[in-house]
Amino acid sequence: ATDVRDLFKSPGKYSDKEVMVEGWIRTIRDSKNFGFIELNDGTFMKNVQVVFENNLSNFDEVKKYPTGSAITVKGNLLLTPEAKQLFEIKATEIKMEAESESSYPLQKKRHSLEYLRTIAHLRPRTNTFAAVFRVRSLAAYAIHKFFNERGFIYAHPPIITASDAEGAGEMFRVTALDLDNIEKLDGKTDYTKDFFGKSANLTVSGQLEAEIFALAFKNVYTFGPTFRAENSNTSRHAAEFWMIEPEIAFADLNDNMQLAEDMVKYVISYVMENAKEEMEFFNSFVEKGLFDKLNNVIDSEFGKIDYTDAIEILKKNNDNFDYPVQWGTDIQTEHERYLSEKIFGKPVFVTNYPKEIKAFYMRMNEDNKTVAAMDLLVPGIGELIGGSQREERLDMLEKRMDEMGIEKEGMWWYMELRKYGGVKHAGYGLGFERLIMYLTGMGNIRDVIPFPRTPKNAEF
Numbered sequence: 001a002t003d004v005r006d007l008f009k010s011p012g013k014y015s016d017k018e019v020m021v022e023g024w025i026r027t028i029r030d031s032k033n034f035g036f037i038e039l040n041d042g043t044f045m046k047n048v049q050v051v052f053e054n055n056l057s058n059f060d061e062v063k064k065y066p067t068g069s070a071i072t073v074k075g076n077l078l079l080t081p082e083a084k085q086l087f088e089i090k091a092t093e094i095k096m097e098a099e100s101e102s103s104y105p106l107q108k109k110r111h112s113l114e115y116l117r118t119i120a121h122l123r124p125r126t127n128t129f130a131a132v133f134r135v136r137s138l139a140a141y142a143i144h145k146f147f148n149e150r151g152f153i154y155a156h157p158p159i160i161t162a163s164d165a166e167g168a169g170e171m172f173r174v175t176a177l178d179l180d181n182i183e184k185l186d187g188k189t190d191y192t193k194d195f196f197g198k199s200a201n202l203t204v205s206g207q208l209e210a211e212i213f214a215l216a217f218k219n220v221y222t223f224g225p226t227f228r229a230e231n232s233n234t235s236r237h238a239a240e241f242w243m244i245e246p247e248i249a250f251a252d253l254n255d256n257m258q259l260a261e262d263m264v265k266y267v268i269s270y271v272m273e274n275a276k277e278e279m280e281f282f283n284s285f286v287e288k289g290l291f292d293k294l295n296n297v298i299d300s301e302f303g304k305i306d307y308t309d310a311i312e313i314l315k316k317n318n319d320n321f322d323y324p325v326q327w328g329t330d331i332q333t334e335h336e337r338y339l340s341e342k343i344f345g346k347p348v349f350v351t352n353y354p355k356e357i358k359a360f361y362m363r364m365n366e367d368n369k370t371v372a373a374m375d376l377l378v379p380g381i382g383e384l385i386g387g388s389q390r391e392e393r394l395d396m397l398e399k400r401m402d403e404m405g406i407e408k409e410g411m412w413w414y415m416e417l418r419k420y421g422g423v424k425h426a427g428y429g430l431g432f433e434r435l436i437m438y439l440t441g442m443g444n445i446r447d448v449i450p451f452p453r454t455p456k457n458a459e460f
């Protein structure tokens with residue numbers, strides 16, 4: 001078959017020549033002596049327009065081909081500079097490869113995103129999801145490219161682990177079904193040891209292992225699935241999501257923020273340049289003004305504000321919040337959005353949070369009240385990134401673990417890292433799905449994950 005991406009890139013090359021395209025029928029319409037097929041072969045966002053006429057030997061059958069069918073088309077390429085599409089293929093031969101039944105759910109009318117979630121096995125064939133999953137693929141590539149250009153090592157932390165990296169207790173337990181091999185206590189299965197005699201869970205974050213790698217390779221990143229057993233039904237939380245976690249040694253919070261800003265800008269630029277058709281689609285049909293928003297992000301310097309100062313600003317608006325704030329309260333989505341949308345109008349880092357509302361591993365500041373944390377808040381989403389400089393002083397780390405009730409026994413290796421050249425280091429986690437929402441304007445995390453895992457949702 002002809003390379004459809006190349007057809008769209010340089011149709012002139014194929015003018016008046018024979019081409020062959022295989023794909024799925026998106027739409028088909030006909031009149032008495034001719035018809036049109038919008039054909040999509042999956043390799044390119046746009047459909048190929050096929051014209052067929054009654055000189056085709058199987059004209060009457062082709063007219064009845066159902067949408068969703070897989071066909072092959074041979075024909076001549078005609079440039080159509082006046083028309084909406086650049087070219088069309090005048091068919092000389094059309095062959096059915098796999099006929100679709102007439103019950104095919106993706107008919108011409110617009111379907112709601114909610115409905116399309118119930119047919120996750122077919123929704124990649126719609127324009128919207130074709131564009132989303134292409135952008136998702138390209139953004140993943142851009143992230144790898146960004147870090148590789150800077151010499152970062154791609155580290156692979158385990159999915160099954162014994163530690164709770166965030167200390168928040170939001171883990172899914174891993175259970176071996178081979179119950180005979182599980183330790184028994186008084187003859188009964190001990191479900192605290194159901195990973196063949198030990199306890200294990202799905203990782204909530206690869207950070208702790210990334211720290212190990214950073215203290216060996218200096219600059220590293222992870223990119224993989226992470227899991228949170230939080231029973232929250234919001235448009236921004238999933239039980240399974242992908243996280244990018246860079247970790248850098250000989251680096252502090254400012255280096256960390258610089259890296260995050262560079263990375264976000266790089267990925268946005270890369271996707272805008274390399275997914276033009278998809279991004280046009282989002283800009284026209286999903287979020288009006290998307291291009292302005294993203295260009296503004298690339299051109300702006302991200303804002304920076306101390307948690308303490310942010311609270312002063314937020315307090316003035318307390319009457320309008322569902323959850324009024326004061327120093328010490330966690331910043332929630334409504335506050336995150338108020339800061340990034342109303343006050344800054346661009347992405348903003350909030351730094352130096354009270355130690356009580358952040359994880360045990362964050363580095364204590366001089367004031368003994370706040371830690372060297374940074375969250376990146378962006379308009380429309382809220383928290384896109386969470387990170388910090390890490391506590392590299394063993395005595396301080398142990399103190400925090402004790403205060404926060406973190407079980408130290410299983411974390412001996414994490415503490416030992418501080419004894420052997422545990423230089424200052426920092427890192428962050430970027431929620432990949434939230435980045436895709438930001439890039440595309442899609443409003444629900446369920447619509448940027450091929451098979452979303454949210455409470456009670458594990459069908460496909």
Ligand code: 4AD
Binds near residue numbers: 431433
């Ligand atoms: O702020 P979080 O929990 O930070 C960490 O896990 C650190 N260990 C990261 C690090 O410093 N290496 O999560 C980081 C990001 C959030 O900012 C958010 O974008 C995303 O991960 N995230 C979620 N995305 C979708 N669904 C969820 N349930 C998420 N929880 C966090």
Ligand code: MG
Binds near residue numbers: 383
């Ligand atoms: Mg966070």
